[in-house]
Structure formats: structure tokens, C-alpha cells
Amino acid sequence: MAKTNKATAVHCVARDTKNIAYPSSRESETIFIEDGNAHFHTLKVVKPTFELISLQLLDRLSSKPDVIFSTDSYNKIPIKAQERFRRGRREKFLIERGHQRKPMDFKLFLQNDDNKLQMVRMLERVWGSQSAAKRLHGRKLFLVNQGIVRHMKCDDGETVHPEEVHEIRSNQEETDSRVVLYLNYAKENNYKQAVVSPPDSDIFFILLHHAHRLAPLIVFFDTCGSDKRLYNMSELEEDLGSNHCEA
Structure with missing residues (x-):
């Protein structure tokens, strides 16, 4: 069975998004x-x-x-x-x-x-x-x-x-299996916002799938590692459309 290269898939889905500044962590607005x-x-x-x-x-x-x-x-x-x-x-x-x-x-x-x-x-x-x-x-x-x-x-x-x-x-x-539970909490x-810092790309697609259900919470995905980037998953889901993200 062919194995999906999730890192490549992330790049394809988010290739037009810009890297953004880290959100404020003041006053317990961010978890x-x-x-x-x-x-x-x-x-x-x-x-x-x-x-x-x-x-x-x-x-x-x-x-x-x-x-x-x-x-x-x-x-x-x-x-x-x-x-x-x-x-x-x-x-x-x-x-x-x-x-x-x-x-x-x-x-x-x-x-x-x-x-x-x-x-x-x-x-x-x-x-x-x-x-x-x-x-x-x-x-x-x-x-x-x-x-x-x-x-x-x-x-x-x-x-x-x-x-x-x-x-x-x-x-x-x-x-990976508990992230949505934490975000609902x-x-x-x-x-107001949550930053998820996972070790791999699996969570990117989990967040993309659930982002619209978590509103008004704004969800960010932090890639960490050497190729560090921050994605606004709530904004990306809105741009792509919930039907596309839930497919």
C-alpha cells in the first residue's frame, strides 16, 4: 500500500499561505x-x-x-x-x-x-x-x-x-487523538486562541477538519523544527471552505 507523504500534502494545501507572527500569550488569551x-x-x-x-x-x-x-x-x-x-x-x-x-x-x-x-x-x-x-x-x-x-x-x-x-x-x-478534546476545553x-505544536503533520489535517466547529476559538498550527512556520488553521479552513476540509 502506498504511504502518503503528509509533509508534501501540507505544503500543497498551504502553499499560498503566508507565515504569520506568533500570537500574544498575555492575559491567558492563548493556550x-x-x-x-x-x-x-x-x-x-x-x-x-x-x-x-x-x-x-x-x-x-x-x-x-x-x-x-x-x-x-x-x-x-x-x-x-x-x-x-x-x-x-x-x-x-x-x-x-x-x-x-x-x-x-x-x-x-x-x-x-x-x-x-x-x-x-x-x-x-x-x-x-x-x-x-x-x-x-x-x-x-x-x-x-x-x-x-x-x-x-x-x-x-x-x-x-x-x-x-x-x-x-x-x-x-x-x-494526536486528544487534540480536539483539548481544543474544545x-x-x-x-x-481566544490556541497554538498546537505537534511532532509531525498528522495534526495539521485533524485541525483543518475541525477548525470551523471550534469557532470563535482561533487555532494555530506550529510546525516547529528547522522549517518553523505558523499557520492560522481557522483562516485556512475559511479560505478553503468547510466542505473541502471535511472531505
């Missing part, structure tokens, strides 16, 4: 939806311990006051894991404490699902600690761990009080 697993893989200089890596990832988000940091779920028999299993299992690394040093090859570490799950649990532990309190003060950061969403709430800059957000809990395995909570 950013981040693929946490993509952040793991794109760390260029990785801090030596798991606690420092967790804070390093949090610092990456410092310019974005309101963020949903979504990570994949790892079930006992995950559908997506079958492909990874065929490529070969990688060694499980036991994370026992935050001050523990990471393995030499962090990318190899990330090839094991158990390791990634432990990394997300470490994020939740560190982001919920006093070490992260000042970084979280005055912000809305939502961490997704195994589909369960927690608002890492800090009102005083000293103590973090994680609060579960039931409205966006999901049993879908990947962030943004719409219902009166955000």
Missing part, C-alpha cells in the same frame, strides 16, 4: 498544546539528573503561561506498541529518585515505553514539588500522565497543589 514526547526527543543538551531534566523541560515552557503538556499513554497491551515491539525492545532503566543520573544514551533510554512512563511520573513528582513552585506561580500548566490531566496549580510561589481536570481525561493512547474556557 499552548504541547506534545510532551516530542519535547523529550528534541532536548539537545540533556541535564545530568532526572530532576534537572524535569526542570529543564519546565523551563522550555517558561514563555507560555497557559500550557497543556500532553504525553502518550502506555497501556499493558498498547496498539501502537506492536510496531515498536517488532523493531526490538530496549533495556528498561529503573528510576528510583530525582537525583539519579540519567543513562549515557538518553535517546536509547527513550526507546523503551516503561522508561518514558517513568520519565513522565518523574515530571509529575518534580513539577509538584517546591523546586518547581516559583516557575509555576501565576501560570496554568496542565500535565497529562496516562490520560489523567492535572493542573499543577501554585498560587503563592511556594507550594504546588495538583488538581485533576476531569473534563479532558482521555483513554486515547496518543496526543479551550473554547469552553473562553480562550
Whole structure:
């Protein structure tokens, strides 16, 4: 079966659109939806311990006051894991404490699902600690761990009080499958705009398909990577027409 080159398809659909300026993130008008697993893989200089890596990832988000940091779920028999299993299992690394040093090859570490799950649990532990309190003060950061969403709430800059957000809990395995749920949450909570930063092109077409249903929320697609571009998906859907985008 022929495989679609989605990056080429994105270029064809959006070839006449202009690159636009990043939207304002002031006054909680904008929420950013981040693929946490993509952040793991794109760390260029990785801090030596798991606690420092967790804070390093949090610092990456410092310019974005309101963020949903979504990570994949790892079930006992995950559908997506079958492909990874065929490529070969990688060694499980036991994370026992935050001050523990990471393995030499962090990318190899990330090839094991158990390791990634432990990394997300470490994020939740560190982001919920006093070490992260000042970084979280005055912000809305939502961490997704195994589909369960927690608002890492800090009102005083000293103590973090994680609060579960039931409205966006999901049993879908990947962030791609939850994006529309997150965007509906943004719409219902009166955000004016949302910026989605995915690791690949799949979400571009998901957003294009759903953009008109999300109005008046304005949805942006951030390509990230070396060829960084920002697309206004709401405007693009309007230009192409909803019938065309839903085909």
C-alpha cells in the first residue's frame, strides 16, 4: 500500500499561505498544546539528573503561561506498541529518585515505553514539588500522565497543589487523538486562541477538519523544527471552505 507523504500534502494545501507572527500569550488569551514526547526527543543538551531534566523541560515552557503538556499513554497491551515491539525492545532503566543520573544514551533510554512512563511520573513528582513552585506561580500548566490531566496549580510561589481536570481525561493512547478534546476545553474556557505544536503533520489535517466547529476559538498550527512556520488553521479552513476540509 502506498504511504502518503503528509509533509508534501501540507505544503500543497498551504502553499499560498503566508507565515504569520506568533500570537500574544498575555492575559491567558492563548493556550499552548504541547506534545510532551516530542519535547523529550528534541532536548539537545540533556541535564545530568532526572530532576534537572524535569526542570529543564519546565523551563522550555517558561514563555507560555497557559500550557497543556500532553504525553502518550502506555497501556499493558498498547496498539501502537506492536510496531515498536517488532523493531526490538530496549533495556528498561529503573528510576528510583530525582537525583539519579540519567543513562549515557538518553535517546536509547527513550526507546523503551516503561522508561518514558517513568520519565513522565518523574515530571509529575518534580513539577509538584517546591523546586518547581516559583516557575509555576501565576501560570496554568496542565500535565497529562496516562490520560489523567492535572493542573499543577501554585498560587503563592511556594507550594504546588495538583488538581485533576476531569473534563479532558482521555483513554486515547496518543496526543494526536486528544487534540480536539483539548481544543474544545479551550473554547469552553473562553480562550481566544490556541497554538498546537505537534511532532509531525498528522495534526495539521485533524485541525483543518475541525477548525470551523471550534469557532470563535482561533487555532494555530506550529510546525516547529528547522522549517518553523505558523499557520492560522481557522483562516485556512475559511479560505478553503468547510466542505473541502471535511472531505
